[in-house]
Amino acid sequence: MTFLDLQTRGLIQKRMNTFLGYFILILVTILISIPIVALLLGSLKQDPDLVAYPIRILPSRWMWSNYIQVFQMTPFLKVAARTFFLAFTCSTIVTFISGLVGFAFARYRVPGSAPLFSIIIGMLIVPGIVTLIPQFLVYARLKLTGTYWPWYLGALMGSPYFIFLFRQFFLTFPRELEEAAEVDGCGPFRIFTQIFLPNAKPVIAVVMFFAFLGIWGDYLTPLIYLNDNNTLLGVKMATGFKNPQGITLTTISLAANVYYVLPMVIVFAIAQRYILKGVITSGLKG
Numbered sequence: 001m002t003f004l005d006l007q008t009r010g011l012i013q014k015r016m017n018t019f020l021g022y023f024i025l026i027l028v029t030i031l032i033s034i035p036i037v038a039l040l041l042g043s044l045k046q047d048p049d050l051v052a053y054p055i056r057i058l059p060s061r062w063m064w065s066n067y068i069q070v071f072q073m074t075p076f077l078k079v080a081a082r083t084f085f086l087a088f089t090c091s092t093i094v095t096f097i098s099g100l101v102g103f104a105f106a107r108y109r110v111p112g113s114a115p116l117f118s119i120i121i122g123m124l125i126v127p128g129i130v131t132l133i134p135q136f137l138v139y140a141r142l143k144l145t146g147t148y149w150p151w152y153l154g155a156l157m158g159s160p161y162f163i164f165l166f167r168q169f170f171l172t173f174p175r176e177l178e179e180a181a182e183v184d185g186c187g188p189f190r191i192f193t194q195i196f197l198p199n200a201k202p203v204i205a206v207v208m209f210f211a212f213l214g215i216w217g218d219y220l221t222p223l224i225y226l227n228d229n230n231t232l233l234g235v236k237m238a239t240g241f242k243n244p245q246g247i248t249l250t251t252i253s254l255a256a257n258v259y260y261v262l263p264m265v266i267v268f269a270i271a272q273r274y275i276l277k278g279v280i281t282s283g284l285k286g
């Protein structure tokens with residue numbers, strides 16, 4: 001076999017690997033897109049179309065009015081604004097607190113810091129459902145149920161996962177940065193707010209996005225803590241679209257869910273460069 005034959009064979013193998021890689025990516029993309037397409041098409045159908053046999057892929061009649069009835073049947077914008085404000089304020093608080101704790105773990109070595117960080121890492125493996133009932137009992141005895149204080153107090157405690165992300169990211173900063181700031185008379189808090197935090201945009205984008213999404217998409221917590229007058233959008237999506245007989249209007253609920261997921265899609269599309277960079281770079285150094 002000549003060198004030219006080997007080179008040709010290698011080129012063919014490379015192109016086959018490239019084709020196989022793209023084929024797998026396209027196949028996975030199609031599979032992931034099926035529920036999204038089903039959501040969009042279902043939101044434009046009538047309820048009988050969803051149970052029709054044979055299965056209807058396209059609506060028998062395009063019901064664009066479903067998107068208008070979302071606002072007629074529920075105070076959608078009011079509940080969405082309430083949920084957005086709570087999610088934004090809590091995500092801002094938990095980002096700052098988690099960043100401050102992560103900065104302390106990354107840049108300062110004090111007695112007991114290693115065991116404390118081990119405890120935080122251990123908390124990552126504890127499912128949230130395990131602490132749900134104890135937390136509810138505590139807030140109920142403090143008479144904080146029916147209010148948004150459980151969310152704000154939880155944000156003030158920080159998040160183990162977000163602390164870990166900030167700590168890993170801040171470990172990559174050169175020591176000369178803070179040494180130069182200390183020479184200029186900066187204290188730890190000023191170093192954090194004026195040097196480290198402004199240079200942590202990727203990890204801030206990650207934490208803000210996931211913290212916001214955790215509240216925006218939550219159903220169980222507002223169902224437990226809040227009542228119908230001050231509930232959040234996740235609960236309203238599941239309970240707000242019924243006919244006088246109490247039967248859920250599925251297609252209108254699907255239209256509401258399109259509105260529900262659209263803000264997160266837009267935010268991710270705008271900030272995906274920072275989010276992906278933050279996820280990648282936060283675990284580079286241990």
